[in-house]
Amino acid sequence: MAVRPVLLVPDPRLKQACEPIAQFDDALHELVQDLEDTMHAHPGCVGIAACQIGVLKRVALVDTSIHKKHGAVSQGRMVLINPSIAISEGEWLGREGCLSLPDFTANVRRSQTVQIRFQNGTGEPQQVTASNFEAVAIQHEIDHLNGILFLDRVSNLATDVFPRKTKA
Template sequence: MAIRLIVKHPDSVLRERAQEVTKFNANLHKLLDDMADTMYDADGVGLAAPQVGILKRVFVVDADEEHGLLELVNPEIVSMEGEQFGPEGCLSIPGLQGDVKRAQKVVIKAQDRHGNPVQYEGTDLLARAFQHELDHLNGVLFVDLAESVYETRKLAPEQGGE
């Protein structure tokens, strides 16, 4: 396992659509392991493969104690409901945050590292993280969706801060 370099905006790789994963092999497993290490090292809640320069439909999230680390390969949102509005940041856009409207509850289906189907339901921060990371796989950044963008301020614990 290794810490990978996080690609920073305005690198063009962040604006490209990631490709579907078709090979569930040791290379994918290493990518997932490295992404988790990189996310934790950067104190992130999620990390998508394009953020480490890999245009594959893969992301990792660890947004709550109930679920812990989740690895999602070829994710798709199945359903969304409700609405939440609040601050988001991004490891690829250090120093900025923005207020983004997201669904309050999301059901997402994907594959695990072995290609087996998985499905998760997320609310609050986990729902926000699913949507944020899936956007990365489509070349969309939170600054594209934010109603306002501002310099980073310390988040309250319920918003994902310390």
């Protein structure tokens, strides 16, 4: 498996909706491993979607357990195959960043709690409820699978987008 190059905005593949996974085979497991390797190669990263490495399939990986922001509870590492949001509640305004737009962050409004349905690596249906930071990360990755970037959800590009702070 491998660390794969991350596509950067304005690569048009990032704006394409991804195709559902139909085959739960070795190729899928290799894709998941590549996503994990690529995510771990970027410290602080809590999620990645297959389209970010040029694979237009509905697969994403989310793991917010490394961040304890806002007293967050985390499900740990989740492989989301063919995910969809079944229920969303509340409102959360938070700062988001993205591997595909590494130089900027933005204030984005999202649902505070989501219930998602997806399949695991063997195709079994799963359902998870997530809140706060973890819910935001899940929504961000599902947006990627739908061809939506976090900048598409920003209310005002002039006031809500910021250069990413770099560590000196």
